[in-house]
Amino acid sequence: MDNMRKTIFGRLDTLTVLLYCALVCIGLLAIYSVEHRSTDTVFFDMSKSYTRQMMWLGISLFVGFLIVLTESRFFSSIAYLSYTIGIFLLIITIFAGVNVKGSHSWLGAGSFRFQPGEVCKIFTSLALAKFLSSPETNFNTLKHRTIGICMALVPAVIIIAQQETGLALVYFCFFLVMYREGLPNIFLVVGVSVIALTMATLLIDKWWLFGIITLVAIIVGIAIRSVLRRNVVAIIGLVSVYLVSVLFSIVLVPFAFKNVLQKHQVDRIYSTIGQDVPEEYLGKLEPGEKRVRKENASEYNVNQSKIAIGSGGFWGKGFLNGTSTKNKFVPEQHTDFIFCSIGEQFGWFGSFILIGLYLSLMLRLIFLAERQRSHFSRIYGYCVAAILFFHFAINISMTIGLAPVIGITLPLLSYGGSSLLSFSILIFIMIRLDSDRQVLIR
């Protein structure tokens, strides 16, 4: 109980705060480098994104400070209320939203704009934590599992109705949390496998993939050989999974791409991850016909992004020397494609450090979660880590052509008030809960 005697500030987790500060500072530098021109004379120029981002950082830190001063039980007690308000805001946004690039996910008046979908992640995390930690909930029953899944997916459905699919996908991260709290293995295994298999089918040559799948199957077989020896069902399971995978990647997808889907549809699928359509799916040309392909917007983005990152090399071009990012070749480069400026200016080494920082923050959050006495805090911690993980993985993957381009931000780095503020709130609530980890919160 030594911990309890310290002041509230003494009890905050220093490492998390440091990681948070490091990432936010890198973000500011990245935005600055993208916008900086050698002709600039004034440093504090309110028309520049980095100045506005600094202002948002100030607001975020202030809110974080308020959160630290707040009683930790408060968060659990407002969980359901906030969730209801969040859902309500989301529904209003469908009708009253400002049209921003085709999606209606922003509420706003004048120059001030705010995305309820971002903030609703906090509310959903709180509500899910509250629900799963309540003594009445038995997560082994189908009823409670269904309720849990619904709580996570209702906001997602509404956000899809706002035509902001990318943000909606983030709500699937709560499956990771529910998995930790007892959702069957099969969800995770099937989910991860399907995603991995789909991406691999699109990115890797099919005979290479066949080899890899076979190799994985053999390794798994050896790893669980004792189970296989005793259990016939396991053998059938393993073999059938193997066959399904092979069938999917070697037969089904090529067949569908060649015979079922139209050429432009195949093109669309490949272009969302910035890949060229492989020769075999292009079909035969009529004599004299030329292959005409229009580059669509997302493919252009990914290509430019890959050029920017790829040209960084090992050490990068150096701070403020990124020719691609500085000269605006990558669109959206201070928001969704901010990772490009790191990749170009600091190379693989800088990317390694950045990814290391993210990984440390996520693993630290899980460590914090696991040391909580109360279930609420633990589940909330997992929620924060999972949201961070989804944003991080999808955002970076899309800049390097591993994932389709869906507009979600890189946590704490991307320019944008809503995003920075909501991630700060998420993390600071966790830090606040952690400082009271001996207290049982319901």
Added chain:
Amino acid sequence: MSLAQNPRQYVIRFLYVGVALIILLRLFFLQIFEDKYKIMANDIAIYRKVVYPPRGIIYDRNDKVMLYNQVVYDLMVTTSNVPKNFDTLKFCDVLGIDKPQFDKMLKKVHLKSGPMRQGAFLEELTQEQTARYQENMYLFPCFELLERSMRIYPNASAGLLLGYVGEVSPGMLKTDRYASYTQGDYTGMNGLERSYEEVLRGQRGVHYLERDNFNRPRDPYKGGALDTAEIAGKSLQLYLDADLQQYAEKMMANKIGSVVAIDPNTGGILAMVSAPSYDPNLLRGRERSKNFSKLYKDATHPLFNRATQAAYQPGSTIKPMTALVALDVGVITPKYGFPCGGGYNYCGRHIACTHSGGGHAANLRLALANSCNAYFCHIFRLSADAKKFGSVEKGLQRWYEYFYSFGYGHPTGVDIPFEGKGLLPDSNYYNNRYNSVWNSCTVVFVGMGQGELALTPLQLANSMCIVANKGFYYTPHFVKSIDKNPKDPLLKPFLEKHVVTHITDSSFEIVQLGMQDVVDKGTGKVAQMPGVEICAKTGTVENYAIVNGNRMKMQNHSVFVAFAPRKNPKIAIAVIVENAGFGATWAGPVASLMIEKYLTDSVVAKRKYLEDKLYNAKLISKYTYIIDSAQKLKDRIRWEAKMAEKKYGDSLQGILDKRKAEAWLRKNYMKK
């Protein structure tokens, strides 16, 4: 209470780490394994800007500028930057244009350069426009004044010698000399601009700039560390006397012909006129192509450098050289006389002589002074038929060698391009022409400068240098020094002394005296100048042209060659005025006035009437236009025939191709 030992927390951690590793692996491939992205990034983002240094300046012998660069301003605009509320009225007022013009020009820039790139709105602003615009330029931030340098000819003379710059042509690009040029580069197209291109152009600089997604250049790449600086072109100093040149051009106005004046001591060309001349300032800037085609089509061919390219029969002006050969071969002595009674009647024909008085060809000096045709025909025959050569064929070949060494029959090597070589017949030429049946009578006319012999005015002037120098010459050339260095490697060939065979000084002496007599008491009295011993020779050249299908005798060419002073000669000159008449009537005054102007810097008052006579004379033959339009018609008919043939050939080829294609299709695609 807690599920501290729950294994699933490790599964989740493993998942996080796994995904991070996959990303890092992918990044490894992108950033370290693959090279293409680095190349692509440089391709899209780095702009290689070639900076052209100012071309070298050309000065005359008195450091008077003949060709320099002037900064002109182009008004540039990026159309997307023009705001909606742009003050068009004010802008139009400043530039002195009207609103529809403004719209038209802006639209043109938009079409040509697109909305995001800068294009030229107005090229070469006048001085007034520039001044007015610079005062008001703060009002129009979307427009930019871009400076560019342009070649200016302040004397508006010597266009053919100085040449002009133009875009390098695709044909030139294929040659080795222009290997370092690219399409769109400018290069000297003619005259000294072309000959000394390598010196004048300087060294281009390369600046690397970053550019943005709209292709607009921005900051220097890597702070300019990779840039190379441009080096300005070297200046040239000429032997040419700008005032003399202008004076000669003025006198030759409205005439066809040419003037070449050379300093015999150096071979430096003091003036070179091909009349009619034109204002070289016409061939630059906005109106260039329009003016060029106008000049090109002109019946008098002002773009044709008659001084180095046209070949004229020298007429009587060749007589001093004929005399030199005869003296050196040894068939005559200076005292040798010929009883001319008004013509030469030996070869079964009569060659008329202007004089018939007894004794006008009693010796060489007299014969030269009176320009006796019979005398020189005779001594030419004597030298060709000289016993020591054995046959007329060998004799003529010897004569050919003498004349070749005088600089005839081959380009002199002057430092402007496209020099002609004239015509110098050798015995082979006559064997071919007369089927090997000829003798000295057949070719007798070349002895008096008619017949097959033809010289460029430059060659003619150069032979005067040989006579003046008593047997040597330097290759005629314009450039005295390059960047004040007279020993530049490029000038080395011009420092070499060409010694002409081994003709004795006494031979030259007697010929010089004969030429002095021409001025003192012979045919060239018009050239007399008190206190200076001028040596000269007149020439009156018969010539024929085909007009309306008939061979027609045209008005004689007036030719005059001279050098002065006889001792320590300072200037040698050749003047030809086409279809003008006697040598002493038109070419003579031009030559003598130029000598006077060059030697004394002014013309005495009592000779001013000659100037006036020359300024006012319009001596372009009326037949020039008839001949030219006939030539143009002929060219046109020939061109049309060629085109028709080509069209026929193309259509034939088309039919053949079609047949081939059909056969191929039938073979491969039609069912049997």
